[in-house]
Amino acid sequence: MKTANDLFKEFKILSVSEFFKKNADMLGYTGKIRSMTILVHEMVTNALDACEEAHILPEIRVEIDHRGDSHYEISVEDNATGIPLKFIPDVFGKMLAGSKAHRNMQSRGQQGIGVSGAVMYSQVTTGQPAVIISSTGEEMWEVKMNLDLQKNAGKIIEKNKINDNGWRGTKIVIEAKDVTYNKSKYSPYNYLRMSSIANPHARIEFIEPDGTKILFPRSSKTLPKSPKIMKLHPRGMSTDDLLVMAKNCRARKLGSFLRSELARVSRKKAEEIERVSGVSLDKNVSRLTWNDAERVVNAFKKIDFMAPSSEGLIPIGEENIIKGLSLINPEFSVAITRAPKTYRGGIPFIIEVGLAYGGKSEPGIEIIRYANRSPLVFDQGGCVINEAVKSIDWRRYRVNLESTPLTVFVNVTSTHIPYTSAGKQAIAMEEEIFNEVRFGIMETCRGLKRYMDSKRRAYRKKQRIDSLLKYAPETSKAISRLTGRDTDKVKNLFIKLIEKKYA
């Protein structure tokens, strides 16, 4: 018989990195094409965020090189501020590094795994270090680094100071195996195309493995506003959330804690919470019990609060969506930014919908989905956006699902996107989000219908004119034979009248 000690000898606490090493599929690294696109996604997201935080119009350069069987080198370069040497291991080597996680703020990535996950993937498939070249304008380093999976930290194994030649920014180069490149809907190519549409302020250059150079140009010169950290709204909180916050706050009494740390809690509301929950506002927050917290959270559900502020949410904006869609070169485009709404009682979100008709759109509907501007390429089937698009009676808007060349753009902006899994490629079926996407599509569709109707009218008018003109020469000849008048003069009478009626 084994003792507890024997058993626990084998037991060791997995570091976060190790956990993910064993569960790479949870991060989306499943399959050769998908792994490739996820790598590009993580690296590009990191680059875009770096630029925007520094208020710099992004210039991103992505290059993929073929190295061997299922073996590629991927590099992504940005023009942001660069990273001081001592922060490089943290930025690229630490998962849940804390810069984004647990902040109630809209951002492309959420779990804080992002680019370190890409470095990890490289390391476990090739054993090669990642190469980071970064220049802050003051000094430039080329660093080779590994992940210490057990310590959840980056480890520099080689560093060289080099001359920056006036360049500033960061470039990360990794190698990866078990990946492949093609130009399908799921490829880095489509991912970057979609990124360009949702980020018209970015200039993205892409070099494919065969050397083909593709440029997604910048179509807008305005940087998106920086999102703000927002206080949590009472309706979006769980008992656990409340307890964790209570333990880490500066306030001493429950009353001041609620008013200072939560959104939309006034003195009057705090008193109402006390009345409904029966927990005294004078209670010392550090002594708040699970039971107290539960009563307070239950009270939250019974009290009416002002809707949470959406101040911290930065949508793309109608004008910029249309600029982004101009990449498709559409014949007609329309976009709408809906008013902020909440789901699960208190999490604010904004839906944006854009439609692009004609141009480079292929026949049939193409849905392009985004969460906080970041393209969602995989798992479309399980996504609330897909469900909402399917629920529309498209015929009403003169759209044929198979033949109308239409691109449907949907962006969900929120401090917290409810993904279906850590792979972050599909948004869960939240009823409020579903309805908003639906309303957004219907609103843009009304514009599309007007366009389609006027197009149809113009087409019919042209057909009518063509047909009237078609019979004019013969009719004129006949009239001229009847009357002896000049054929051309009669014909001109017809043409003048046709022009007058259809001018």
Add this chain to the structure above:
Amino acid sequence: MKKTEEKLTEFGESIIKQLEKGRDPYIKITQRSLGNVKYDDVKGFLVMGNKYSKRYYFNIAHTRKFMQTLLIASYCRQLISENKHAGIRELYYALKHTLEGTKKENTFEDQDESNPIIEDLELSLNILREELNLTADRRGYIYGDIVIKDGEDQFNCSKLGRGGWAVPGNVEEIEFKRVNAKYILVVETAAMADRLIEEKFAQKNKALIVACQGQAPRGVRRLIKRIRKEAKLPVLVFTDGDPYGWYIYSTIKQGSINLAYLSKRLSVPDSKFVGMTIDDIEMYGLENVTEKLKETDIKRIKEELEYPWFKTKDWQRQLKLALKKGVRIEQQALANKSLSFVADKYLPEKIKNEMFLS
């Protein structure tokens, strides 16, 4: 003849005038439907009402027909000025060509497109087809002791062999030099007319036999009308015992819906119907040689029941009897008795006893 040319010129000028005023040009087209036809029971024939529709150039549904109407008018004007005559099929081919600037659209795709427009023009301009120098597709022949002068030829229609004289589309110019007959017998089918000729029916009964070969064409109807008027011979009609045969009789008697405007020139209101009738089946023991009515026959009989000129007691009874028995009877069914039965017994007996349906 000058008058027709003037009318055609005016027609063209009227379109130009409308165009010059900036108006959507139109052509007035008299309606040729049951709704615009009236049975005048004093005169005993169908007359055209004055309902018309307008054919607009700027109505896309009309534009093509508008062009076709003018094409036909201009062609007729050319015929008149060149003093030539053309058949309506010749007109169709003369005018048919691909439209300028189109790949395969023709001015006329089918003769069914040009024929009705000729009738439109006759009505709208009040000009007869004959005056437009157009001849109808000819059909029908006459056999019997009548001497006709046609241009430089003069002949007796009983001396032209078993085929008789084929009636041309236009019989305005012919003259009747001598008529030696007691009546005209109009026969629906050529086969029956041939039978009667072979049986010497014309000689034995002093009859003129006219085969109309289906619905009586204009030439045949005008010929019958002229002989009735000029030689004062009664007209007897002998058709199949079915709704189509009866309508042939009614057309000869009071005109057709389509050509109601010509009734005065073409119809013979006092013509008599000899047969076949549904009563003949029982009277002559023809029960075994009837044909069943088809859906379309029944529909046509029901329409005829509603025509004012079929509203007589005898005809209503006859039509209802056909519906009740559900059968029709052909002229040639009489051959069931014997080939000569029709010539020796059926017709002489019915005519002698004036067993007519009116």
